[in-house]
Amino acid sequence: MDDLPEKKKPSKPKKEQSGSSVSRRDFLKISGVTAAVPLVAQASALALKEAEPTVEGPGKVAVTLNVNGKKLSAQLEPRVTLLDALRDQFELTGAKRVCDRGTCGACTVLLDGKAVYSCSQLAIDVQGREITTVEALGEPGKLHPVQQAFVDNDAQQCGFCTPGFVVATKAFLDRYPNPTPEQIKHGLGGNFCRCGTYAGIRAAVMQVAGKKGA
Ligand code: FES
Ligand code: FES
Numbered sequence: 001m002d003d004l005p006e007k008k009k010p011s012k013p014k015k016e017q018s019g020s021s022v023s024r025r026d027f028l029k030i031s032g033v034t035a036a037v038p039l040v041a042q043a044s045a046l047a048l049k050e051a052e053p054t055v056e057g058p059g060k061v062a063v064t065l066n067v068n069g070k071k072l073s074a075q076l077e078p079r080v081t082l083l084d085a086l087r088d089q090f091e092l093t094g095a096k097r098v099c100d101r102g103t104c105g106a107c108t109v110l111l112d113g114k115a116v117y118s119c120s121q122l123a124i125d126v127q128g129r130e131i132t133t134v135e136a137l138g139e140p141g142k143l144h145p146v147q148q149a150f151v152d153n154d155a156q157q158c159g160f161c162t163p164g165f166v167v168a169t170k171a172f173l174d175r176y177p178n179p180t181p182e183q184i185k186h187g188l189g190g191n192f193c194r195c196g197t198y199a200g201i202r203a204a205v206m207q208v209a210g211k212k213g214a
Contacts, residue, residue: 056124063124067092068136078124083107085123086133094134094163105191108164109133115171115190134163137170146170149207155200161193169205179209 057078064073065082067090074089083100086092086109095118096106102120109118110132138144143151146169156162165188172179172187179187184205193201 061124064127065090065123065131066127066129067131068133076123078122080123081119082109082121082123082126082131083118086118086131092133092135095167096160096163098160103192104161104164105168106161106164108167108191110167110171113171113174115168117190132167134167137166144170145208146173146204149204150201153200153203153207155197155204157195157197161191161195165191165193165201169201169208173205173208177209178211179205181206 060075060077062073063076063080063085064071065085066072067086072090074085076085076089081100083095083097086095087097095109097119098104098106100107100119102117105117107118108115110116110130111121111126112130113132138147144166146166150156150162150166155165168188168191172184176183176187181202184202188201188205
């Protein structure tokens with residue numbers, strides 16, 4: 001006779017667990033996390049609040065600029081550009097307003113020694129930076145070498161682009177004191193002269209750099 005399959009012994013019933021499967025230790029862990037959530041949320045909300053930018057305007061706000069070594073203050077709407085602040089508030093009209101959209105270079109000034117289009121900077125944003133305009137480079141009877149070189153090389157006609165070119169040239173030569181003609185072409189490529197005095201301008205740059213035959 002075939003052996004009957006061994007009858008499976010009924011497994012011992014598991015001890016009934018009382019009510020919940022959460023141990024006291026687990027309970028304490030969970031309670032700790034739950035209790036911490038509001039604190040974390042509060043900290044995040046605080047961090048978000050701190051990261052929020054301060055909103056200025058649209059009315060006038062106090063703005064102080066460091067221009068040519070002097071502190072100049074005015075009440076300006078935050079939308080006012082550095083160029084308009086210089087020209088309309090501080091009577092520094094060397095930087096010219098031509099395209100007013102960052103393409104011609106007539107408004108060039110130095111910002112911490114670097115040539116920038118002042119029509120493309122908000123005055124409120126450049127507080128605390130060192131701004132130098134063409135007015136600080138030289139004066140009648142005591143021209144800056146770049147200004148003198150522009151005169152010597154007949155590098156202007158109407159002269160409207162000239163202040164921007166002079167400032168851009170100074171920044172360029174500070175960086176490349178011994179430039180090649182190709183570097184001059186590229187280095188001053190952000191400034192336009194509608195009268196087309198480029199040959200004179202390049203000769204002026206070469207003169208300051210101490211080179212002959214632009
Ligand atoms: S006026 Fe600023 S780049 Fe032309
Ligand atoms: S000299 Fe006239 S725009 Fe340059």
